[in-house]
Amino acid sequence: MRQLGPGMILTGSIVGSGELIATPTLASQAGFAALWLIVLSCIIKVVVQEELGRYTILSGETTFQALNRIPGPKLGVSWVVWCWLLMFVGVLFQQGGIVGGLGQVFHLLMPAIGVKTWAVIVAVGTIAILLRGNYRLVESSSTFMVVSFTLITVASALALAWTPYAIKWSDVAAGFRFDLPPGGLGVAFAVFGITGVGATELIYYPYWCIEKGYARYVGPRDDSPAWLERARGWIKIMQADTLVAMLVYTVATIAFYLLGASILHGRQQIPKGYEMVKTLSFIYTETLGPWAYWLFLLGAFFVLYSTVFTAAASNSRVLADFMELVGLVKVPDEQTRWFWRRVLVVVLITLNTSLYLLLAEPVKMVIIGGIAQACMLPVIAFSTLYLRYKFIEPAMRPSMWVDILLWLASFSMLGFAGYTLFTKLLK
Numbered sequence: 316m317r318q319l320g321p322g323m324i325l326t327g328s329i330v331g332s333g334e335l336i337a338t339p340t341l342a343s344q345a346g347f348a349a350l351w352l353i354v355l356s357c358i359i360k361v362v363v364q365e366e367l368g369r370y371t372i373l374s375g376e377t378t379f380q381a382l383n384r385i386p387g388p389k390l391g392v393s394w395v396v397w398c399w400l401l402m403f404v405g406v407l408f409q410q411g412g413i414v415g416g417l418g419q420v421f422h423l424l425m426p427a428i429g430v431k432t433w434a435v436i437v438a439v440g441t442i443a444i445l446l447r448g449n450y451r452l453v454e455s456s457s458t459f460m461v462v463s464f465t466l467i468t469v470a471s472a473l474a475l476a477w478t479p480y481a482i483k484w485s486d487v488a489a490g491f492r493f494d495l496p497p498g499g500l501g502v503a504f505a506v507f508g509i510t511g512v513g514a515t516e517l518i519y520y521p522y523w524c525i526e527k528g529y530a531r532y533v534g535p536r537d538d539s540p541a542w543l544e545r546a547r548g549w550i551k552i553m554q555a556d557t558l559v560a561m562l563v564y565t566v567a568t569i570a571f572y573l574l575g576a577s578i579l580h581g582r583q584q585i586p587k588g589y590e591m592v593k594t595l596s597f598i599y600t601e602t603l604g605p606w607a608y609w610l611f612l613l614g615a616f617f618v619l620y621s622t623v624f625t626a627a628a629s630n631s632r633v634l635a636d637f638m639e640l641v642g643l644v645k646v647p648d649e650q651t652r653w654f655w656r657r658v659l660v661v662v663l664i665t666l667n668t669s670l671y672l673l674l675a676e677p678v679k680m681v682i683i684g685g686i687a688q689a690c691m692l693p694v695i696a697f698s699t700l701y702l703r704y705k706f707i708e709p710a711m712r713p714s715m716w717v718d719i720l721l722w723l724a725s726f727s728m729l730g731f732a733g734y735t736l737f738t739k740l741l742k
Contacts, residue, residue, distance in 0.1 A: 321523035322560030342575025350490025357511035409684020411670035696725035
């Protein structure tokens with residue numbers, strides 16, 4: 316249990332913009348119709364995450380070092396890496412929207428200070444913490460914030476049974492008719508991209524596995540029986556890590572969706588603009604009572620801040636690796652690597668906050684990031700398939716069932732992205 320952790324860092328990033336903002340927004344528009352999509356989004360992508368983790372444990376390579384092996388056009392680095400950079404621009408908007416959401420939370424607590432001023436204060440505080448942070452700080456902080464708000468949200472969802480918004484079995488059945496929500500296709504596509512493990516989290520995961528020590532504990536490859544035993548053991552720990560995290564964020568996401576579908580859809584209230592957080596607070600106050608408004612603000616802080624915090628820590632590692640890979644910087648030792656990570660924390664949070672100050676539309680900004688991630692998902696999935704068949708020897712490959720799930724996940728991501736883009740082009 317002590318060796319689990321990378322998955323909870325990812326959950327800190329996942330249970331934020333997707334669960335608190337995008338999921339209730341979709342539910343407020345579509346009612347229960349897209350429940351199946353939420354469940355599918357949480358479950359189907361974890362197998363890709365596991366296989367990226369397997370490759371990293373066996374090779375010791377970062378995500379970009381692995382993706383740079385994908386065949387195809389190269390402009391210094393693989394076309395897949397450049398696709399990530401395009402997606403990353405959209406993710407900057409998403410993270411800016413979350414900073415704005417935090418600004419709204421603090422403004423509701425202390426109205427004398429404006430939302431944008433609070434957003435700047437949050438950004439400065441996060442930079443100060445992360446400049447001193449290491450793996451243990453990120454892991455423990457993410458776990459505390461995620462578990463706290465998940466428990467509160469699940470309790471609120473269970474409390475629906477004693478309110479006028481009680482969920483009927485017919486509502487749940489309607490959620491599994493596999494219909495796409497009318498008028499909510501763009502939001503549905505974005506939600507598929509950022510609920511569960513999004514494209515950014517798939518990229519992050521190998522970096523946190525390396526920092527936790529999974530690949531280091533396996534040791535240099537020598538194909539001895541002892542090495543094979545260690546590798547299999549640490550792969551099992553990584554799989555347990557991904558499964559525990561999946562259980563946490565799936566339960567949280569379903570709870571958020573049910574609250575949004577039963578309360579916000581029933582009230583015809585769609586979160587947007589400066590009223591986003593206030594509108595979302597109804598998912599607590601309508602079940603637990605008016606006193607829960609303050610509980611929601613505390614929980615909203617936990618869930619949004621966990622995303623800002625872990626995403627900034629993760630992106631600084633990913634972007635430093637990208638800059639080294641394309642030759643923008645030289646990283647001869649670990650001290651230099653930490654220097655660039657700290658510089659990038661400042662740059663990234665400043666960019667995110669600046670985008671919010673310019674646009675001030677957190678829901679739209681989150682959806683932009685979600686769409687960018689959804690477009691990147693099939694690229695990552697099929698790249699993972701290539702790495703699995705090309706570089707993982709038969710003795711260390713997953714079972715036939717994992718292979719089947721990996722192919723299903725890849726084609727599901729491709730089909731969903733293709734269908735949405737095709738329907739948009741027809742319009």
